[in-house]
Each structure stands twice: as C-alpha cells, then as structure tokens.
Amino acid sequence: xxxxxxxxxxxxxxxxxxxxxxxxxxxxxxxxxxxxxxxxxxxxxxxxxxxxxxxxxxxxxxxxxxxxxxxxxxxxxxxxxxxxxxxxxxxxxxxxxxxxxxxxxxxxxxxxxxxxxxxxxxxxxxxxxxxxxxxxxxxxxxxxxxxxxxxxxxxxxxxxxxxxxxxxxxxxxxxxxxxxxx
Numbered sequence: 001x002x003x004x005x006x007x008x009x010x011x012x013x014x015x016x017x018x019x020x021x022x023x024x025x026x027x028x029x030x031x032x033x034x035x036x037x038x039x040x041x042x043x044x045x046x047x048x049x050x051x052x053x054x055x056x057x058x059x060x061x062x063x064x065x066x067x068x069x070x071x072x073x074x075x076x077x078x079x080x081x082x083x084x085x086x087x088x089x090x091x092x093x094x095x096x097x098x099x100x101x102x103x104x105x106x107x108x109x110x111x112x113x114x115x116x117x118x119x120x121x122x123x124x125x126x127x128x129x130x131x132x133x134x135x136x137x138x139x140x141x142x143x144x145x146x147x148x149x150x151x152x153x154x155x156x157x158x159x160x161x162x163x164x165x166x167x168x169x170x171x172x173x174x175x176x177x178x179x180x181x182x
Contacts, residue, residue: 003169004037015042023049027057033081034165048161055158059151063093065119069152070159071095072123075103077163078180084173104179118143123156 007016019042023035026049031039038045059066067090074082087100099116102109111117122140126132132140140149165171172178 002036002171004040006031006036007039012039013042016045018042019045019049022046026053028053033085033171034162036171037165037169051154051158052162055151055155059155060148061151061155062115064090064095065115065152066155067093068095068099068116068119069123069155071100071103072120072127073156073159073163075106075180076127077160077167078182079163079166080178080180081166081171081173082159082163083179084177087179106182115143119152122152126153126156127160 007020009017012020016039020031020039023031023045028035028049035045035049038048056066061069067086070086071083071090073079074086090100091097095116096112099109099111109116109120111120118139122132122136125136137149140152144152
C-alpha cells in the first residue's frame with residue numbers, strides 16, 4: 001500500500017493544482033509513478049516532470065534503448081511499478097524478451113545487437129562503480145556520439161531518482177502484481 005495518498009483537488013494548494021494541470025495536459029496525461037509524491041513539493045514536481053517528459057518523450061534515444069535503460073534501473077532498484085509499467089513498452093519497442101528474462105534473473109543477457117550490449121555495459125559500469133573507464137566511454141561515444149551519451153546518463157540518473165521515489169513511498173502496480181520476488 002502506498003505511503004502517500006493521492007492528493008484530492010480539495011487537498012491541493014494553488015501551486016500543486018497548477019503543476020498537476022500541466023502534467024495532465026502533457027504527454028503523460030495522468031498522475032502516475034513519482035508525480036503523486038513530487039506534488040508535495042510543487043517546484044520540484046514542476047522541474048522533475050519536465051525533465052522526465054524530455055527523457056521519455058523528446059530524447060533522441062531510440063525507444064528500444066530508452067526503455068532498456070529504464071528496465072536496467074528498475075531491476076537494479078527492484079522498482080516494481082517501474083518494471084511493470086516499462087516492460088511492455090520495451091517489448092513493444094523491440095527489446096527481446098530473452099534480454100528481459102535474463103535481467104529478471106539478475107544475469108547478463110546474451111546480446112545479438114551491439115547497441116544494446118554497449119548500453120548495458122555503460123549503464124551497469126556507471127551504476128556499479130560510479131565512474132566510466134576510458135575504454136567504456138570511447139565505446140559509448142563511438143556508438144552514439146557525445147550528445148546521446150549525455151542523454152543516456154541523464155536518462156539513467158532521472159530513472160534512478162524515480163526508482164528511489166517509488167521505493168521510498170511504496171508505489172506499486174495497481175493490479176497488485178509484483179514482478180520481482182527479491
């Protein structure tokens with residue numbers, strides 16, 4: 001059960017309502033995931049949801065790789081609702097279920113596509129060591145260029161923040177399913 005109740009219209013300040021209305025008018029079209037928690041701080045919510053809208057809907061990262069990064073973060077943090085929401089999107093975008101099955105088992109996937117392996121190695125190295133080795137950086141920028149490498153790091157950081165919010169405030173799938181058993 002979530003730690004934070006959904007804010008009702010009567011409970012919201014004018015600032016909260018303004019941000020809520022912007023979220024509803026944007027690409028999400030609803031209050032989902034971390035938005036309910038962020039609304040407790042309208043200024044934070046405004047900025048965070050705009051960064052999230054860019055990362056998710058406007059980034060130059062291919063949707064298959066974008067959703068893959070989100071799943072890497074979701075699995076790392078065992079963020080139930082993050083995986084639940086983005087797994088179908090990743091599969092629809094073309095990520096192979098063999099990759100997601102391996103991730104669920106906390107195993108390194110067998111990659112067919114080089115771009116997926118480069119992204120996987122880059123993201124996991126940054127999450128594991130908090131640094132990127134020169135060779136990893138060179139591989140990433142050779143594959144994607146500097147601008148997209150920056151976007152990948154921002155995407156990884158944004159969804160890490162989302163996972164932390166979701167786990168702290170116990171946001172879970174509405175249907176009661178829990179993708180992770182550990």
